[in-house]
Amino acid sequence: MPDAAGTVEGAVARSAAPGSKRLKDYLTVVGGLVWKDLAAELRSRELLGAMLVFALLVILIFNFALELEVATRKAITSGVLWTTFAFAGTLGLNRSMGMERERGCLDALLLAPVDRSAIYFGKALANLIFLLLVAIIVLPVYSALYGVSLFNAGLVVVIVLGVVGYVAVGTLLSAMSVQTRTRDILLPILLFPVVLPVLVAAVKASNGFLQGWELTEIMPWINLLLVYDVIFVAVSFMSFEYIVQE
Amino acid sequence: MIEVQGLVKAFGLKAVLRGLNFRVEEGEFVALLGPNGAGKTTFIRILACLSRPSSGEVVIDGLHLPDEAGAIRRRLGVVAHQSLLYGDLTAEENLRFFARLYGLGRVEPRIADVLGIVGLTAARRELVRTFSRGMQQRLSIARALLHDPNLLLFDEPFTGLDQDASAMLDGLLSEIASQGRTVVMTSHDLERAARLASRVDILSKGKIAATVGGPALNPGALPELYRSVTHA
Numbered sequence: 001m002p003d004a005a006g007t008v009e010g011a012v013a014r015s016a017a018p019g020s021k022r023l024k025d026y027l028t029v030v031g032g033l034v035w036k037d038l039a040a041e042l043r044s045r046e047l048l049g050a051m052l053v054f055a056l057l058v059i060l061i062f063n064f065a066l067e068l069e070v071a072t073r074k075a076i077t078s079g080v081l082w083t084t085f086a087f088a089g090t091l092g093l094n095r096s097m098g099m100e101r102e103r104g105c106l107d108a109l110l111l112a113p114v115d116r117s118a119i120y121f122g123k124a125l126a127n128l129i130f131l132l133l134v135a136i137i138v139l140p141v142y143s144a145l146y147g148v149s150l151f152n153a154g155l156v157v158v159i160v161l162g163v164v165g166y167v168a169v170g171t172l173l174s175a176m177s178v179q180t181r182t183r184d185i186l187l188p189i190l191l192f193p194v195v196l197p198v199l200v201a202a203v204k205a206s207n208g209f210l211q212g213w214e215l216t217e218i219m220p221w222i223n224l225l226l227v228y229d230v231i232f233v234a235v236s237f238m239s240f241e242y243i244v245q246e
Numbered sequence: 247m248i249e250v251q252g253l254v255k256a257f258g259l260k261a262v263l264r265g266l267n268f269r270v271e272e273g274e275f276v277a278l279l280g281p282n283g284a285g286k287t288t289f290i291r292i293l294a295c296l297s298r299p300s301s302g303e304v305v306i307d308g309l310h311l312p313d314e315a316g317a318i319r320r321r322l323g324v325v326a327h328q329s330l331l332y333g334d335l336t337a338e339e340n341l342r343f344f345a346r347l348y349g350l351g352r353v354e355p356r357i358a359d360v361l362g363i364v365g366l367t368a369a370r371r372e373l374v375r376t377f378s379r380g381m382q383q384r385l386s387i388a389r390a391l392l393h394d395p396n397l398l399l400f401d402e403p404f405t406g407l408d409q410d411a412s413a414m415l416d417g418l419l420s421e422i423a424s425q426g427r428t429v430v431m432t433s434h435d436l437e438r439a440a441r442l443a444s445r446v447d448i449l450s451k452g453k454i455a456a457t458v459g460g461p462a463l464n465p466g467a468l469p470e471l472y473r474s475v476t477h478a
Contacts, residue, residue, distance in 0.1 A: 025349050032346035040334035043373065103382075104328035107296055108389070111330075112347035113319040246297040 029114045033122025038129070040099065047095045051134045055088040056141060063145045073146045078206035081150075082162070082199055084138060085131065089166055090188045092130050096123065097174040098183070106178070106244070116241035124171040124236070131163050154209035154218070161225040162202030165232060169195050172236040176243050201225045247272050248293065248397070248430070253302035255288050262288045264452035265302070272396075275429040277439035280449035281476050286432040289449070290401045293430065294324045306397065320348070322397040323390030327405040329382040330389065333375030337366055337385050340374060341392060348393040360388040364418060380411025387418055398422060400431035404438065416442065436472055440465035448475045 041047050062080045066073075100106040100123075109119050139150045170191055177186040192199075201224040208218035250268040254261060262285045270276050280286050291297040292304060295315040304311040306318050324330070331340050338357060345353040361367045364384040374382060383403060390398060400419070404412050419442055423429050433439045439446055445459030446468065455475045458468065 028346055028349070032343055036332065036335065036339075036343045039339060040332055043334040099332075103333065104326055104330045105332055107324075107326065107328075108330035108344070109347070110296055111294060111319060111322075111324050112344070113316050113349075114347055246291065 026115060026118050029112075029118040030122045030125065033109075033119065034126045034129070037096065037099075037123070037126035041130070047092055047099075048130055048133060050095060051088040051092045051130065052137060054091055055084045055134050055138050058084045058087060059138065059142050059145060070147055074148050074210060075207070077142070077146065077148050077150070077210055078203045081138070081142065081206065082203050085135060085159075085163065086166070086192070086195070086199060088134055089131050089163075089170060090191060092134070093127060093167075093170040093174040093191075094178075094184055094187050096127050096130070097171075097178040101178050110244060116244060117237045119244075120171060120175075120236055120240035123175075124167055127167045127171055128163060131167060132160070135159050135163065148210070150210075152209050155206055158202055158205040158209065158222070158225070161222065161229060162198055162206075165198040165202075165225060165229045166195055168229060168232040168236050169198075172232075172240060172243060175240065198225065198228050201228070247305075247307060248428070249303075249305045251303040253289070253292065253304060254300045255285070255292060255297065256300045261300075262452055263292075263299075263302075266449075266453050268447070268454055270428055270430060272428055273426045274445060275423045275443045276431070277443035277446045278430060278432045278449055279434070279436060279439055279446060279472060280432075284449045284476075285452050286449055287401055290324075290326075290399050290430070290432055294322065294399055295319055320393065321395055322399060323393070323395040324399045324401070325383070325386050325390045325403050326401045327403065329374070329386045331374045331382060331385060334373065336371050336373055337361065337377075337388075338370040340385065341389060344389050345392055350393060356392065360391050363391065363421075364388045365414070378411070379406050380408065380414065383407060383411065383415060384418065387415075387422075391422070395427070397428045398430075400429065402432050402434065404433065404435060412438075436468045437465050440468050448472055450476050450478070 059080060066076065100109065110116075142148070143150045170187075173190045173194070174187055177183045177190060180186055201221045205218050205221035205225065208221065248268065248270040250266060253263050253266040253268070255263040266285070266289065268289075278286050278289070288297065292299050292311070293306070295311060295318055298312050307321055309318050309321075311318060332343070335343065338361070341357045341360065342353060345356065350356060358367070361370050364387050366381065366384055366388065369377070369381065374385065377385065403415060403419075407415060416438065419429070419431070423442070431439070431443065440463055443463075445457065446463060447454050448456040448471070455478070456471060458471065
C-alpha cells in the first residue's frame with residue numbers, strides 16, 4: 001500500500017487545500033495533458049504530419065492554380081493563408097480528439113477527479129501549439145513560393161489571436177463531434193459557421209497588415225478577434241462539462 | 247458500500263435500466279451477469295460517474311451521485327473492456343500521466359508498486375501499442391489501482407483475452423478481492439463469475455432478476471438459473 005501522499009486520503013486532503021494549492025493542482029492537470037499530447041505526437045507524428053502535408057499541399061495547389069502577378073498575390077495572401085489554417089486545423093482537431101476516443105481514453109480522463117475545464121484547457125493548449133507550429137512552418141514556405149514577405153509583427157499577432165479563437169471553439173466542438181459516428185464530417189459542418197467571424201476578422205486584419213493599411217482601419221478587426229476569443233474561451237470553459245457528460 | 251434505489255436510465259424513449267435496486271457491502275465481490283443489452287455496461291458507467299442516471303438514487307460510501315461525483319471518483323478504479331490507455335506512451339508514462347490527474351504525490355514508488363503487482367516491471371519502458379491484449383489489460387488494472395481505490399469496477403475484463411491471459415487476470419482479481427476491496431464485475435462467463443465472486447446478480451430487462459450468494463452459489467447450478475431468469 002502506498003503512503004498517505006499517494007493515496008485517496010492524500011488526494012482528498014489536497015482537494016481541501018487553499019486556493020493557491022488548488023490552482024497549482026489545476027495547472028498540473030493542464031500541463032499533464034499538454035505533455036501527454038506532445039509526447040504522444042513526438043512518437044507517432046500523425047497529427048502534425050497530416051496537418052503539415054495538407055497545409056503545404058493547399059498552398060502549392062493555390063500557387064499553381066492561380067499563377068498571379070506579384071501585386072495580386074499579395075492581395076490574396078491572407079485568404080489563402082487562413083483557408084489553409086482552417087482546413088489543416090480541422091484535421092488536427094479531429095485527430096487530437098480521436099486519440100482520446102481510441103481505447104476509451106476520453107473515459108479515462110473523465111474518470112479522474114479533476115475539473116472538466118482543466119481537461120478542456122489541456123486539450124485546447126496542445127491544439128494551439130500544434131496549429132501554431134504549422135503556421136511557423138507554413139509562413140516561410142508561403143513567402144518563398146509566392147514571393148510575398150510575411151515577416152510582419154502585426155501579422156504574427158493576428159495569427160495568434162485567430163488561432164486562439166479557432167482552437168477555443170474547435171476543441172469544444174471536436175469533443176462533441178468525436179462522440180458521433182459521423183465525426184469526420186460533422187466537425188467542419190459545426191465548426192465553420194461558428195468560427196466564421198474569426199476567419200473574416202483574421203483575413204481582414206492580416207490583409208490590412210500586408211497591404212500597409214492604417215492601424216485605425218485594422219483595429220476594429222483586431223478588437224473583434226479579441227472579443228471573440230474572450231467570449232468563446234469563457235463559453236467553452238463553462239460548457240465543456242455538459243458536452244462530455246453522457 | 248454501494249446502495250442503488252429505483253435506478254432508471256433511458257436513452258431517448260428507450261429505457262435500459264428500469265427501477266434497478268442493488269446493494270453491495272464493503273469488501274464484497276459481486277459479479278453482474280446478463281445477456282447483451284441487459285444494461286450491465288450502462289449500470290457500470292453510472293457507478294463510474296461517466297453517465298448520469300435519469301432517475302433513482304445512487305449512494306457510494308455515503309456520497310450521492312451525481313452531486314458528489316468528484317469525491318466518488320477519488321474512491322473508485324475502473325477497468326473496462328477497452329484499455330483506457332494511450333498507445334503512444336510507455337507503460338510508465340501512462341501511469342505517470344494518470345498519477346498527475348489523480349494528484350498523487352511520491353509517484354515513482356507507487357508506479358513501481360502497481361507495475362510489480364501486475365507483473366509488468368520489465369515492460370515499463372515499452373510503448374503500450376506494442377503490448378498484447380493481456381498485457382494491456384494488466385496495465386489497465388495497474389492504472390485502476392494507482393490511487394489505491396477501495397471500490398473497483400470491472401466491465402467485462404476478460405473480453406478478448408486468451409487462456410493464459412485470462413488465468414493471469416483470474417489470479418490478479420482474486421488477489422485484489424483478498425485485499426478487502428469492494429469489487430463489482432460484469433461478465434458473460436458464468437463459471438468464472440461463480441468462482442471469483444462472493445455473490446452473483448443476474449441483470450435482465452433493466453432490473454436485478456436474481457441474486458445468489460454464499461453457500462447457494464454453486465457453479466454447476468448457475469447456468470440453469472441464468473437460463474431460467476434471462477428467458478423468462
